[in-house]
Amino acid sequence: MAATHTPPARRRLTWLGLAPFFLFALFFIFLPSASLFVDSFRSPEGHFTLEHLGGLLQPPIPGSYALSIGVSAFTAVVGGLLGSLMAYALTAGNLPRWLRPLTLTFAGVASNFAGVPLAFAFISTLGRTGFVTALFQDLLGIDLYDAGFNLYSFLGLSVTYLYFQFPLMLLVMVPAIEGLKRSWREAAESLGATPTQYWMRVGIPILLPSLLGTVLLLFGNAFGAYATAYALTGGRLNLITIQIGAQIRGDVLRNPNLGYAMALGMVAIMAVTLLGYSWLQRLSERWLKDTR
Amino acid sequence: MPFLQLANVRKLYPNAAAAAVENFSLDVEAGEFVSLLGPSGCGKTTTLRMIAGFETLTAGQIVMDGKAIEEMRPNQRNIGMVFQSYALFPNMTVADNIGFGLSVGGSAKAAIQQRVREMLALIKLEELGARYPYQLSGGQQQRVALARALAIRPKLLLLDEPLSALDAKIRVALRNDIRAIQRKLGITTLYVTHDQEEALSLSDRVVVMNHGLIEQVGNPFEIYNFPRTTYVAQFVGTLNLLDAVVVEPTAGSVQIQGQPAHTTSLAGCSQGEQIRLALRPELLALKSTGQADENRLAGVVETIAFLGAVVRIQVRVGEALLALDEFNNPQLAVPAVGSPVFVYFARSSCLKLL
Ligand SMILES: Nc1ncnc2c1ncn2[C@@H]1O[C@H](COP(=O)(O)OP(=O)(O)OP(=O)(O)O)[C@@H](O)[C@H]1O
Ligand SMILES: [Mg+2]
Numbered sequence: 001m002a003a004t005h006t007p008p009a010r011r012r013l014t015w016l017g018l019a020p021f022f023l024f025a026l027f028f029i030f031l032p033s034a035s036l037f038v039d040s041f042r043s044p045e046g047h048f049t050l051e052h053l054g055g056l057l058q059p060p061i062p063g064s065y066a067l068s069i070g071v072s073a074f075t076a077v078v079g080g081l082l083g084s085l086m087a088y089a090l091t092a093g094n095l096p097r098w099l100r101p102l103t104l105t106f107a108g109v110a111s112n113f114a115g116v117p118l119a120f121a122f123i124s125t126l127g128r129t130g131f132v133t134a135l136f137q138d139l140l141g142i143d144l145y146d147a148g149f150n151l152y153s154f155l156g157l158s159v160t161y162l163y164f165q166f167p168l169m170l171l172v173m174v175p176a177i178e179g180l181k182r183s184w185r186e187a188a189e190s191l192g193a194t195p196t197q198y199w200m201r202v203g204i205p206i207l208l209p210s211l212l213g214t215v216l217l218l219f220g221n222a223f224g225a226y227a228t229a230y231a232l233t234g235g236r237l238n239l240i241t242i243q244i245g246a247q248i249r250g251d252v253l254r255n256p257n258l259g260y261a262m263a264l265g266m267v268a269i270m271a272v273t274l275l276g277y278s279w280l281q282r283l284s285e286r287w288l289k290d291t292r
Numbered sequence: 293m294p295f296l297q298l299a300n301v302r303k304l305y306p307n308a309a310a311a312a313v314e315n316f317s318l319d320v321e322a323g324e325f326v327s328l329l330g331p332s333g334c335g336k337t338t339t340l341r342m343i344a345g346f347e348t349l350t351a352g353q354i355v356m357d358g359k360a361i362e363e364m365r366p367n368q369r370n371i372g373m374v375f376q377s378y379a380l381f382p383n384m385t386v387a388d389n390i391g392f393g394l395s396v397g398g399s400a401k402a403a404i405q406q407r408v409r410e411m412l413a414l415i416k417l418e419e420l421g422a423r424y425p426y427q428l429s430g431g432q433q434q435r436v437a438l439a440r441a442l443a444i445r446p447k448l449l450l451l452d453e454p455l456s457a458l459d460a461k462i463r464v465a466l467r468n469d470i471r472a473i474q475r476k477l478g479i480t481t482l483y484v485t486h487d488q489e490e491a492l493s494l495s496d497r498v499v500v501m502n503h504g505l506i507e508q509v510g511n512p513f514e515i516y517n518f519p520r521t522t523y524v525a526q527f528v529g530t531l532n533l534l535d536a537v538v539v540e541p542t543a544g545s546v547q548i549q550g551q552p553a554h555t556t557s558l559a560g561c562s563q564g565e566q567i568r569l570a571l572r573p574e575l576l577a578l579k580s581t582g583q584a585d586e587n588r589l590a591g592v593v594e595t596i597a598f599l600g601a602v603v604r605i606q607v608r609v610g611e612a613l614l615a616l617d618e619f620n621n622p623q624l625a626v627p628a629v630g631s632p633v634f635v636y637f638a639r640s641s642c643l644k645l646l
Contacts, residue, residue, distance in 0.1 A: 181377065181379065183375045183377050183379035184379055184381060186344070186346055186366070186373065186375070186379070187373065187375065187379040187380075187381075187437075187440075188381075188392070188396075189345075189346075189365075189366040189367045190344055190345075190366050190367070190369070190371055190372065190373040190441070191367075191372075191392055191393030191396065191440065191441075191444055192367045192368075192370070192393050192396050192397050192444060193367055193392070193393075193396040194367060194396075197396045201381075201392070201396070202381050202383070205383040206381075206382060206383050208383075286426055287382040287383060287424070287426060288382060
């Protein structure tokens, strides 16, 4: 096929159009990352040092990483499962038609609902004096907090995060499941496969890259969250983002360079996550390309 | 007892105004290759999908190998299906695709491997077992799809426009391969296509469909040479349609554009009746003289087109335009556009249509 030749003038215009994006990326992504990198290796006096990086191994920092990773992984996996099952129910099930747009609109809103408003919404429903907590008490006679639940704990934070995690999964998985070709299912059936065999050997494997990729996306989504956790637990949970906040603007602990090093650690973890994501994305695209 | 029997099959989709398939009855013998031919939307796919079990019947029965199958689930019917879109599983290698049916059926690994090798040899892709579908051309993918369908030793093979996503050269090569493989295995086959050439060249019998109904069933020779309806005649090959008036039914004499002619198929007609005659372009000849019992119409050459092996000449006869084909050769004396000519044709090549 002949390449389409764009006149040079037009091409320059295209670049010009992208200039705001490049400027934005330069000032708010590349320069901050670079300075983060440099500052992580700089002593307050301005010399090169590995002290901050070494500081990452000092308690409670490893624990904070572990907690952040734990909450992110837990909510990504649970949100991923919930979201996938809901997406399956919404596409394959015989639910009424109007339910679909309604659910997707809700998911669109919910997946973007985070930060302080989300925290307060949960405090007023699942907090110690929250509305749902009271309902459990009055209707079922169960005291959630006596039963071991606490909104300001790992589980509480996870439940709060799930509020935006599973809708995001739903939003991604509905089109993915709908992208499964009917003829794959029919080919499998005519070859003697039961519906379960079709899902185990064809449907789920085809969805797996985008499924895992989205779970990684959810992981990153939760890993970087700060405002929700801070507003909800007020620093009672030692997430790595809360630690960084404390180091950079705190009064007692203040050690900005250690904060930078911790942020660099986060960047590294996010980079690995994104690499995994793009690898899975490519695998999925390659499979689905040219196979009609 | 025919191997496959469809009796008064009807399909009315929910909320559809008209039935997609209506009063469809067809017997297919074991080992036969039958094509369903018709334009888009005439119900070919629907018929095939009912046989495969992907659509329910609104009415009628389907019997295969002595058993009623319309209540069976698709995965119990043991029918191989090849789709227009190949429908290979993208997450599996070619070998795994071919072995899928045996694998879900619980066959032993060694038996599966053996069968996959046989199938790869059958489609002449021995080298490609380890590839993924996205690493194959369209033609190769469709071969694999055929092998996958045949690997389970189905009782019946269904193909729904398997070649229409491929380009012309591969289409012809692959259709010949499909037919050769079908003959070799002796498998009863139903083949859906909207390409009349494909249907005529491949099939033992052709079923011409129109708006969910069967127009005519016959072998390619019958369908082409003795179309029963205008619809079939027009759909299968190029055809001249001529309005005529019956002059003397018993003698077979008619008038075409005011000129006398004869046909051999006037049974049941009355004098003065308006009828429609069909004439194949290749059965007409431009000559200065002919046999006494040949029909002769006078006309004027209107256009001449070289189509390679044949030259198509259009002759205006009164109101009507007649297309006729002459085999091309260097000695061919092509008349000039605008010159008066005589068109000759045998009485028997002039068919009255229903
Ligand atoms: N799932 C469906 N629901 C409602 N109507 C349908 C459905 N599938 C097909 N139809 C209708 O039934 C009729 C026959 O369709 P079918 O797909 O069998 O035609 P076809 O001969 O295979 O056409 P094509 O050559 O375009 O594939 C068409 O009018 C079509 O619109
Ligand atoms: Mg069709």
